[in-house]
Amino acid sequence: MTATTSNPGTLSAQDRQELYATMVLSRTFEDAILREYHADKGPGFDIGKGLVPGEMHLSSGQEPVAAGVCAHLTTDDAVTATHRPHHFAIAHGMDLNKMAAEIFGRTTGFGKGRGGHMHLFDPDTHFSCSGIIAEGAPPALGMAFAFKRKGGNHIAVSVVGEGAANQGAFHESLNLAALWNLPVVFVIEDNEWAISVPRSKSTAVASNADRASGYGMPGVTVEGNDVEAVHAAAGEAVRRARAGEGPSLIEVRTLRLLGHFEGDAQGYRPELVEVPSWDPIPRYETVLIDAGVLTSDDVSRIKGQASERVETAITFAKDSPEPDPADLLDNIFADSALDNADSALDNAEED
Amino acid sequence: MTTTETATPAAERRLSTSKAMVEAIALEMERDPNVIYLGEDVDAYGGIFSSTTGLGKQFGPDRILDTPISETAFIGLAIGAATEGLRPIAELMFVDFMGVCFDQIYNHMAKIHYESGGNVKVPMVLATAVGGGYSDGAQHSQCLWGTFAHLPGMKVVVPSNPADAKGLMASAIRDDSPVVYMFHKGVMGLPWMSKNRRSIDVVPEGEYLVPIGKANVVREGSDVTVVTVSLSVHHCLDVADELAGSGIDAEVIDLRSLVPLDRQAVLDSVSKTGRLVVVDEDYLSFGLSAEIASTVTDVDPGMLRAPVQRVAVPDVPIPYARALEYAALPRQDRIAAAIRAVMA
Ligand SMILES: Cc1ncc(C[n+]2csc(CCOP(=O)(O)OP(=O)(O)O)c2C)c(N)n1
Secondary structure (H helix, E strand, C coil), X not given: CEEECCCHHHCCHHHHHHHHHHHHHHHHHHHHHHHHHHHCCCCCCCCCCCCCCCCCCCCCCCHHHHHHHHCCCCCCCEEXXXXXXXXXXXXXXXXXXXXXXXXXXXXXXXXXXXXXXXXCCECCCCEEECCCCCCCHHHHHHHHHHXXXXXXXXXXXXXXXXXXXXXXXXXXXXXXXXXXXXXEEEEEEECCEECCEEHHHHCCCCCCCHHHHCCCCCEEEECCCCHHXXXXXXXXXXXXXXXXXXXXXXXXXXXXXXXCCCCCCCCCCCCHHHHHHHCHHHHHXXXXXXXXXXXXXXXXXXXXXXXXXXXXXXXXXXXXXXCCXXXXXXXXXXXXXXXXXXXXXXXXXXX | CXXXXXXXXXXXXXXXXXXXXXXXXXXXXXXXXXXEEEECCCCCCCCCCCCCCCHHHHHCCXXXXXXXXXXXXXXXXXXXXXXXXXXXXXXXXXXXXXHHCHHXXXXXXXXXXXXXXXXXXXXXXXEEEECCCCCCCCCCCCCCHHHXXXXXXXXXXXXXXXXXXXXXXXXXXXXXXXXXXXXXXHXXXXXXXXXXXXXXXXXXXXXXXXXXXXXXXXXXXXXXXXXXXXXXXXXXXXXXXHHHCCCCCEEEEECCEEECCCHHHHHHHHHHHCCEEEEEEEECCCCHHHHHXXXXXXXXXXXXXXXXXXXXXXXXXXXXXXXXXXXXXXXXXXXXXXXXXXXX
């Protein structure tokens, strides 16, 4: 295991501004979702009520991971994300309107309201996510396998939390990816907590990056929730994958700024009062301002643009139609050529 | 403060379903040091659906064990520990997650006793949360009890109310066979989820056992038999009360367990009413609703004065959007329509 440090030398001022802007856009989106989610859950808190019902897992604090990794990707590369998917979806360039609409359960959403916030699928950007822990890893292998077979140098990124790194699917995937030399980058978002269970109570090794060597691939740890250090580590892993040198594992020590899901009082979390002071976005803002890369005008412009895009998306979602219960049974199966062949056969018989 | 107020009579003490479940576990843990509880977020958090609130404090981390997110490993561990004389309760946080660990459940937990010619017992409980109705999407809203019941070797209990939650849990822990204990999030009486008034109700104090395999006629009636389990029991009672006003007298049967299935209770009721409605929050096809219908037709189709009505999830993944989810679930409107149809 090698701990990477940030290496601003390789990043241009524009690169650094873009990393910042991606993080701001993600946070702005989630702040708006947070506001809408809680707007109508009362009296008290009823998880099933309101315009955005159900579980809500926000990624605030983890933006450096998504921004640093996705800066190396195009929308021809695949990302399989988790139950906490928004920051990766946004950093990977998914359409904000369709994403908001899905979260509001509307027909204009990515899944026409069938999926919800844990089930965002976008074939245009090769993005998907799953609510079952570690189960996004195996499909990432398949995407990488398909890319490799088709030629070209597209890759797949599999994102999991540190809690997921104790799941069988994760370990099986590391082995198979290395064995078949697949262009995959495994990213572990180590926010220290799996709901109420800290890493120290769930994981036998101090660093999940150490596990990579057991499967014959490089593993690195990025400390400090530092977007530029993530960018550096991901750059090398993505280069390797594109060059046909096989999979890599990156573990990022990051931060869950909020509860596991909305409504989680976090009584189990001793550091709770300190958490807001660890927010990576204001910290990076200060770094960039001090380095002369960002002015306070830039900051307001970037935040202003983010909030305009986000509010447009929220309005789009709210103005979109709700699904019609009469369409409940649509899309269980694909319309397939086989069905058409059947009906062609039927027609032939009638003739 | 002087204690002049009269104590609430023991018989009228009211608890939520989750508190009743926890009480049963605590009593059994006091009674038998071999009982342990393991799963994700069961210690400090007290279970995501309050299945273990306070148990960590009361019994300590040697008996209430937070596990990694490694369901195959810790459910398999429970199986091995059970074969060596412990009585573990393993919690699978949502039944939907069975996919990651099902081999341990159906090829091991359920088969060891049979394969060993009865020489090896697996006295354990697999406790798991089921059900939808709060927009948690296709991977967090299923019931799936029909799948467990289909596979031989596991008892499957599905409590619908606080007293049964207590009595069935105590029986499940004492049972020498593996018991899958499926608690619906909507009957737990959680403060953060809308709930039926019956999810907080009278619970007997002290040792209390409900036998596994005995259905409960929760409402007597003469016109139509409504057979159901879990949260749907509450919905059926709501509808039965409402239809009583329009002259329909429905009998509601809470099966309480799928395995063993109390077929006699169904037959007794249908032989009286001649009409059958089955309400099941699991998927429609190849499941509980057909099993109940064939329970009657296998014996005597002539008992039925009208075709059986089945109200279940129409073979579609549970959708996220509320309007779609409500259309998929057996809610009051669909139950009432089915009862009216069978009466027509
Ligand atoms: C197979 C499976 N087991 C359990 C869960 C319940 N669950 C949802 S999120 C979570 C914690 C995940 O922790 P981690 O992987 O570290 O991701 P984080 O939530 O911290 O982003 C758990 C246990 C699940 N969704 N799937």
